[in-house]
Amino acid sequence: MGKGVTIAELLSKAQEAGVSLGKLTLQQQCEQLELDEQVLRDRMGKNLQVMRQATLDGLTGKHKSRSGLVGGDARRLEERRLQGKSIGGDVMARTAARAIAVAEVNAGMGRIVAAPTAGSCGVLPAVLLTVAEEVNAGDEQLIEALFAASGVGLVIAHQASVSGAQGGC
Numbered sequence: 001m002g003k004g005v006t007i008a009e010l011l012s013k014a015q016e017a018g019v020s021l022g023k024l025t026l027q028q029q030c031e032q033l034e035l036d037e038q039v040l041r042d043r044m045g046k047n048l049q050v051m052r053q054a055t056l057d058g059l060t061g062k063h064k065s066r067s068g069l070v071g072g073d074a075r076r077l078e079e080r081r082l083q084g085k086s087i088g089g090d091v092m093a094r095t096a097a098r099a100i101a102v103a104e105v106n107a108g109m110g111r112i113v114a115a116p117t118a119g120s121c122g123v124l125p126a127v128l129l130t131v132a133e134e135v136n137a138g139d140e141q142l143i144e145a146l147f148a149a150s151g152v153g154l155v156i157a158h159q160a161s162v163s164g165a166q167g168g169c
Contacts, residue, residue: 007155022144025151044143047113051102051125054112058101058122063108071108074101091130098126116153124149 014024030037057063061075077097080086086093102122106112112121128149132142 005155005158007152010151010155020144020148021151022146022148025147025154026144028151029147041143044146045139047115048139048142048146050111050113052129054102054105054110054121055098055125055129056101057110058103058105059097063104063110065104065107066109071104074098074104091134094133095126095130098129099123102126115149116156 010024011021014021017024017027019027026037026040029035029040033040058074059078061072064071074097077086077093077100081090081093081097088096099122102112102125106114106118106121112118113125114121115124124146128142128145131137132145137145
């Protein structure tokens with residue numbers, strides 16, 4: 001995935017190769033980093049576990065920022081969801097609570113995967129884990145989805161900036 005590659009071109013390459021976007025990204029990363037596929041799958045599996053744990057930890061409401069201004073909102077959202085009091089329905093409420101949960105773990109100096117940035121760290125795990133539950137996806141499918149997301153992220157990083165300081169949040 002060099003500079004100037006678009007998402008459309010990336011998808012076309014995957015289609016031509018007869019593989020998913022995640023598999024294509026994994027293959028390209030193996031070549032670029034000169035690493036075995038299983039090594040990269042294992043690394044991504046560890047990222048998945050960190051995402052899961054940050055989500056669980058954040059939903060406890062125990063992570064607070066030093067200032068005390070951030071923390072506990074994910075737990076409150078989750079409680080409302082469990083009580084059936086969410087406006088957008090269960091799936092949307094579960095996703096929102098999880099996204100905020102990971103962001104609160106980040107604000108409380110907990111362990112997260114900053115994907116693509118620390119500021120947006122909860123979005124990918126929240127969407128990925130919630131959709132996985134809805135479609136009964138296993139870890140291998142989630143790992144491939146993370147590679148697909150990283151392929152998209154690489155294109156974006158080459159086309160624009162993922163730096164809040166440079167490109168603006």
